[in-house]
Amino acid sequence: MSKKKNKLLRVIISVALWLFAALWYAPIFWMFSTSLKESTTATSEYPPKWIPDNPTLDNYKRIFAPASGISVSKGIINSLIVSILGTLAGLVVAVPAAYALSRLKFKGKKVVFWSYVAVLAFPGIIFLIPHYFIIYRLGLMDTLAALILPGLGGTFGVFLLRQYMLGIPRELEDAAWIDGCSKLRFLVTIVVPYIKPAMIVLGLMSFLGYWNSFLWPLLVLSSPEKFTLPIALVRFNAGWGDPYRGIGTLMAGAFISVAPVLVIFIVFRKYLMQGIYLGSVGKE
Numbered sequence: 448m449s450k451k452k453n454k455l456l457r458v459i460i461s462v463a464l465w466l467f468a469a470l471w472y473a474p475i476f477w478m479f480s481t482s483l484k485e486s487t488t489a490t491s492e493y494p495p496k497w498i499p500d501n502p503t504l505d506n507y508k509r510i511f512a513p514a515s516g517i518s519v520s521k522g523i524i525n526s527l528i529v530s531i532l533g534t535l536a537g538l539v540v541a542v543p544a545a546y547a548l549s550r551l552k553f554k555g556k557k558v559v560f561w562s563y564v565a566v567l568a569f570p571g572i573i574f575l576i577p578h579y580f581i582i583y584r585l586g587l588m589d590t591l592a593a594l595i596l597p598g599l600g601g602t603f604g605v606f607l608l609r610q611y612m613l614g615i616p617r618e619l620e621d622a623a624w625i626d627g628c629s630k631l632r633f634l635v636t637i638v639v640p641y642i643k644p645a646m647i648v649l650g651l652m653s654f655l656g657y658w659n660s661f662l663w664p665l666l667v668l669s670s671p672e673k674f675t676l677p678i679a680l681v682r683f684n685a686g687w688g689d690p691y692r693g694i695g696t697l698m699a700g701a702f703i704s705v706a707p708v709l710v711i712f713i714v715f716r717k718y719l720m721q722g723i724y725l726g727s728v729g730k731e
Contacts (some may be wrong), residue, residue, distance in 0.1 A: 533595040549609045
């Protein structure tokens with residue numbers, strides 16, 4: 448292919464990617480635009496305007512005022528607590544498990560690993576009822592712990608880290624044993640720094656999963672002060688009676704919910720893209 452044709456192809460690909468990006472960001476921009484309009488204006492203007500004539504922050508002020516006993520600000524705090532603690536606890540559980548499956552030798556190791564792989568083939572929704580009964584039996588209903596614990600047994604994180612750990616040279620491990628390095632010290636000082644990119648990817652995916660979770664918190668939470676942000680937004684909108692009456696305020700809350708995800712994607716996009724092929728690193 449000539450240089451001229453190659454350059455033209457790159458231009459076409461770039462334009463196509465920009466168009467796809469515009470289509471992806473258009474709903475988010477419309478959400479933000481609507482949040483700056485009064486609800487009556489947002490539902491009555493025709494044709495709709497992408498940029499409001501008289502932008503206002505009243506919707507953002509209103510979203511933090513409790514409606515029908517629902518506090519969106521408390522929902523943000525609860526979501527942050529659940530997302531941060533769940534992510535950190537998940538990494539604490541996944542790293543040693545992945546280390547055992549990748550570097551240690553014990554009976555039944557392959558059975559355990561392929562059991563993990565088999566679980567990945569099932570949709571997460573089928574574990575909803577078993578998780579519910581476990582949380583109920585433990586007496587953890589209507590607590591933030593009920594939102595964190597079920598995610599700690601995620602098989603994808605263990606599989607991802609295990610595959611990445613297989614890339615650690617065996618010679619490095621043998622040299623550590625000769626120097627008197629214990630398995631725990633080898634894990635902390637050598638393995639963890641080596642798998643840092645994979646841990647960042649897993650941490651970001653876990654955080655987004657907890658942050659966006661809706662169905663599970665809806666099932667196990669009943670107290671308004673325990674609601675996470677997605678539940679608080681739905682109940683807040685229900686407090687208006689007419690869903691169109693508070694459309695501007697609802698869009699303000701929705702944008703607040705989306706904003707952290709956008710920031711994470713922009714700041715850590717390199718690591719998130721690595722997650723597409725990171726699991727293929729290593730060998731059986």
